[in-house]
Structures are given as structure tokens and as C-alpha cells.
Amino acid sequence: MKTFLAPLSQAEEKEYLAQLKNGNVQAKEELILHNMRLVAHVAKKYLNSDEEQEDLISIGTIGLMKAVSTFDRDYGSRFATYAARCIENEMLMYFRSRKRTKNEVSLYEPIGTDKEGNQIHLLDVVENEQRDIVEDVENRQLIEKIHKGMKKALTPREYMIICRRFGLYGQKEATQREIAKEIGISRSYVSRIEKRALNKMKKVISE
Incomplete structure (x- = not known):
């Protein structure tokens, strides 16, 4: 079993901290x-893990070195209290890192073949999905922009005619003649309203 040096007295610790500051x-x-x-004492808490004591002490020593470099007596706590937190934090970060690594899946792992017999890797699927998601978001944003622009730029009648003519936003697609019959105006008048509305929409899309 490794033998460590005895802890410093409070006076010795204070003196070394003052020298360190200089x-x-x-x-x-x-x-x-x-x-x-202190490192060995904190490491004992985690000896039931898969890690060897020597490994835990090495990891804890990194935390101790950080504590020595960052401790400020103005914190109002003893160095040992502060160091114990740094040591334990270092060990916990290590365990979290190990857990993430175990759960990682290689992006280059083969997951099948395409129609031509070429291997498909997870990275290929992820990249395609990311592209599809980006395109989908962009399309949705454009549609939302057009819809908002339509409601703002068109009169209620123009909006209704455009939605009915092109089957937009849940409306059933209809001919100019069908729309004219529904709202009691001539087909030619529906055509003029549609043309005027489309010109307004072109301006909205180009903005």
C-alpha cells in the first residue's frame, strides 16, 4: 500500500499558500x-466502481492540482475543504465521460447495403437526414412567410379565392366557374380577382 506524507498543520498550510501566492x-x-x-480518502468512495484505486488517485490528483492553482483564502474555507470538492468533481467528470463513451455508436459502422451492394454507414444516413431536416425547415419557413404575407396583403375575398383555386390550407381545389357560382359573381370577375391576388403574392414572395 502506498504511503503518503502527513497532512500539513494549519500554520504550515497557511505559510505554503502565502509562498504560492508569491x-x-x-x-x-x-x-x-x-x-x-485527501485524494486517497475521496477515491475510497468510488472503489466499488470498475476503476482501480491507482487510476482514481491519478484522476483525483488532477483535481488536487487544480485546487492548488485556483484556491483563494478569501473564499472563507480551509484549503482541504476546497480541495476535496475539486478532487471529487474531477472524478465525477471522469465517470460521466466514461459513461458517454460507452454509449457512443461509431458513425462509420456499417448498417446495411444499397441497391448496388455498396455499404451504407450510419454517417450517410445521419447526413441525409440532416439535409432533409434543413430543407424541410426552410420549406416550412417559406410557406409560413407566404401564408402570413397572403393574409396581410390580400383582401378576405382575394384570400378565399386563392385558397379555393389552389386547394390551400385545407380548402378543396375548385375551378373559377365553381367559385363564381358559390359567391354569386361572374367567372371573369373571379379571374380578375385571382390575377390581382397573384400579383400581390409575387411581391410578398420576392421581399
Whole structure:
């Protein structure tokens, strides 16, 4: 079993921290070496995991080094308290990273073949899906823009005639003659309204 140096007294810790603040590299090393027992103590909490104690101590030491570099006595807590949090955070980040890695699927993993017998990889499917999603979003945005523009630019009658003529927004497609009969005007008048409305819509789309 590895033997670690004894913890520093409060006075020694205070002195080394003061030296560290003045750029003393040796003080930094002493703070790390004399707090390795703290790393081992925190590591014991995770010994039921798949990780070996030596690995956990190595990971925890990184957290300890960060604690030494970032500790400020103005925090109002003892260095050991602050360091213990940094050590544990480093271990938890490591475990989260390992969990993500285990759940990852290679984008280059073959998932089948196409009609010509070529291998299809997951990356091919993802890229195609992403392109389809982008195109779908762009089309939806354009349709929404046209719809809003129609309602803003067209009169209620123009809007109704365009929707009926082209079967838009749940309306059943109808001929000019059918629309004329429904609203009691001539077919030629429906044609003029339709032409005027389409000209307005062209301006909306081009904006």
C-alpha cells in the first residue's frame, strides 16, 4: 500500500499558500504532496466502481492540482475543504465521460447495403437526414412567410379565392366557374380577382 506524507498543520498550510501566492513553485509541490492522503480518502468512495484505486488517485490528483492553482483564502474555507470538492468533481467528470463513451455508436459502422451492394454507414444516413431536416425547415419557413404575407396583403375575398383555386390550407381545389357560382359573381370577375391576388403574392414572395 502506498504511503503518503502527513497532512500539513494549519500554520504550515497557511505559510505554503502565502509562498504560492508569491510564485514559489516548491510551495505548490509541497501542498500537493501533503494532500495526497485527501485524494486517497475521496477515491475510497468510488472503489466499488470498475476503476482501480491507482487510476482514481491519478484522476483525483488532477483535481488536487487544480485546487492548488485556483484556491483563494478569501473564499472563507480551509484549503482541504476546497480541495476535496475539486478532487471529487474531477472524478465525477471522469465517470460521466466514461459513461458517454460507452454509449457512443461509431458513425462509420456499417448498417446495411444499397441497391448496388455498396455499404451504407450510419454517417450517410445521419447526413441525409440532416439535409432533409434543413430543407424541410426552410420549406416550412417559406410557406409560413407566404401564408402570413397572403393574409396581410390580400383582401378576405382575394384570400378565399386563392385558397379555393389552389386547394390551400385545407380548402378543396375548385375551378373559377365553381367559385363564381358559390359567391354569386361572374367567372371573369373571379379571374380578375385571382390575377390581382397573384400579383400581390409575387411581391410578398420576392421581399
